Amino acid sequence: MGQRVRGVVAAGKGQPVRIETIVVPDPGPGEAVVQVQACGVCHTDLHYREGGINDEFPFLLGHEAAGVVESVGEGVTEVAPGDFVILNWRAVCGQCRACLRGRPWYCFNTHNAAQKMTLEDGTALSPALGIGAFADKTLVAAGQCTKVDPAAKPAVAGLLGCGVMAGLGAAINTGGVGRGDSVAVIGCGGVGAAAVLGARLAGAARIIAIDLDERKLATAAALGATDTVPAGDTDVVAAVRDLTGGFGADVVIDAVGRPETYEQAFYARDLAGTVVLVGVPTPEMRLDLPLLDVFGRGGALKSSWYGDCLPSRDFPMLIDLYLQGRLDLDAFVSETIPLDGVEAAFEKMHHGDVLRSVVMF
Numbered sequence: 001m002g003q004r005v006r007g008v009v010a011a012g013k014g015q016p017v018r019i020e021t022i023v024v025p026d027p028g029p030g031e032a033v034v035q036v037q038a039c040g041v042c043h044t045d046l047h048y049r050e051g052g053i054n055d056e057f058p059f060l061l062g063h064e065a066a067g068v069v070e071s072v073g074e075g076v077t078e079v080a081p082g083d084f085v086i087l088n089w090r091a092v093c094g095q096c097r098a099c100l101r102g103r104p105w106y107c108f109n110t111h112n113a114a115q116k117m118t119l120e121d122g123t124a125l126s127p128a129l130g131i132g133a134f135a136d137k138t139l140v141a142a143g144q145c146t147k148v149d150p151a152a153k154p155a156v157a158g159l160l161g162c163g164v165m166a167g168l169g170a171a172i173n174t175g176g177v178g179r180g181d182s183v184a185v186i187g188c189g190g191v192g193a194a195a196v197l198g199a200r201l202a203g204a205a206r207i208i209a210i211d212l213d214e215r216k217l218a219t220a221a222a223l224g225a226t227d228t229v230p231a232g233d234t235d236v237v238a239a240v241r242d243l244t245g246g247f248g249a250d251v252v253i254d255a256v257g258r259p260e261t262y263e264q265a266f267y268a269r270d271l272a273g274t275v276v277l278v279g280v281p282t283p284e285m286r287l288d289l290p291l292l293d294v295f296g297r298g299g300a301l302k303s304s305w306y307g308d309c310l311p312s313r314d315f316p317m318l319i320d321l322y323l324q325g326r327l328d329l330d331a332f333v334s335e336t337i338p339l340d341g342v343e344a345a346f347e348k349m350h351h352g353d354v355l356r357s358v359v360m361f
């Protein structure tokens with residue numbers, strides 16, 4: 001059985017993506033079919049297309065999505081047809097060693113749909129991050145559907161499903177930013193800008209935004225950065241120290257993920273402060289730091305996977321704050337595009353022209 005719908009497929013390494021007819025099975029036990037309403041274009045989709053994640057082509061791209069549950073399989077109780085949901089890539093298992101230690105946001109065995117979506121000839125598709133939402137409909141594990149207030153616009157809600165949550169969570173969850181803290185964010189694309197917003201939400205007194213691109217600094221200022229530092233020919237560490245009484249920031253978030261930005265984050269932080277790495281490095285990158293400085297500067301060096309979020313806890317809360325006008329998520333939607341605009345959106349992302357392009361269905 002199943003249904004035939006349109007989906008954006010990356011057939012091979014580096015090949016432009018194409019709209020194909022895909023087959024979405026009816027939901028089996030524990031699964032749900034979701035009618036996608038909006039799906040943002042994330043860097044990770046481009047990484048998949050370029051073979052940077054793995055070789056399991058063909059990929060069904062798209063993973064920052066919101067939509068309405070169309071049907072559910074046997075035994076599904078958490079969501080029902082008609083529910084407005086954000087799709088997540090952290091459907092926690094409740095049984096792995098992280099979940100058993102009471103830290104489900106690290107869950108090492110997250111759920112995805114058991115059945116495969118396919119091309120018409122039966123070729124199995126690999127959905128990006130177990131979601132695959134550049135498609136009219138997609139099949140996921142029911143736990144990947146997080147119910148939120150349907151008053152939120154789908155284009156905005158969907159962004160919480162990946163990059164914006166990663167940034168907000170890097171500040172709020174991983175960095176533990178608190179009232180009065182000083183925070184510096186290196187790299188203010190979609191993820192870093194969200195970290196600025198998260199720091200503001202958490203009550204940071206000083207928020208220093210750092211980027212090579214003036215346009216990103218302007219956006220960060222609009223979202224609540226108190227100071228901006230153009231990274232190009234400035235000594236970033238000295239600039240952050242100057243803005244923090246000569247000491248460095250309490251929390252520094254690296255939303256680029258390169259050895260040089262990490263080193264800046266390491267030294268731009270106050271003694272006993274926290275570094276949060278949320279940008280994703282590539283396999284060849286190496287770090288060389290004096291071990292004595294690692295010891296002597298103390299504090300915490302942390303990585304943030306998906307903002308250490310727990311979708312069931314964080315998505316509804318953040319959507320409520322958005323609806324109350326306390327979280328400016330609208331600023332992240334740079335443009336809305338049709339399903340056949342994904343390839344062009346990759347190009348704009350590459351040139352830094354957008355925070356997020358969002359496909360509307």
Ligand SMILES: NC(=O)c1ccc[n+]([C@@H]2O[C@H](COP(=O)([O-])OP(=O)(O)OC[C@H]3O[C@@H](n4cnc5c(N)ncnc54)[C@H](O)[C@@H]3O)[C@@H](O)[C@H]2O)c1
Nearest residue numbers: 166187188189190191211212213231278279280304305306
């Ligand atoms: N940890 C996670 O769970 C998670 C989730 C989603 C995305 N990410 C990662 O976060 C990173 C950022 O994603 P994004 O969507 O914001 O990308 P982006 O391309 O929109 O933003 C990157 C920004 O960094 C700036 N930049 C680049 N080099 C710089 C430098 N040396 N100094 C200062 N600024 C610099 C760019 O000008 C740009 O504004 C990526 O590595 C992405 O893969 C991580």
Ligand SMILES: [Zn+2]
Nearest residue numbers: 093096099107
């Ligand atoms: Zn688990």
Ligand SMILES: [Zn+2]
Nearest residue numbers: 042044162163
């Ligand atoms: Zn993403």
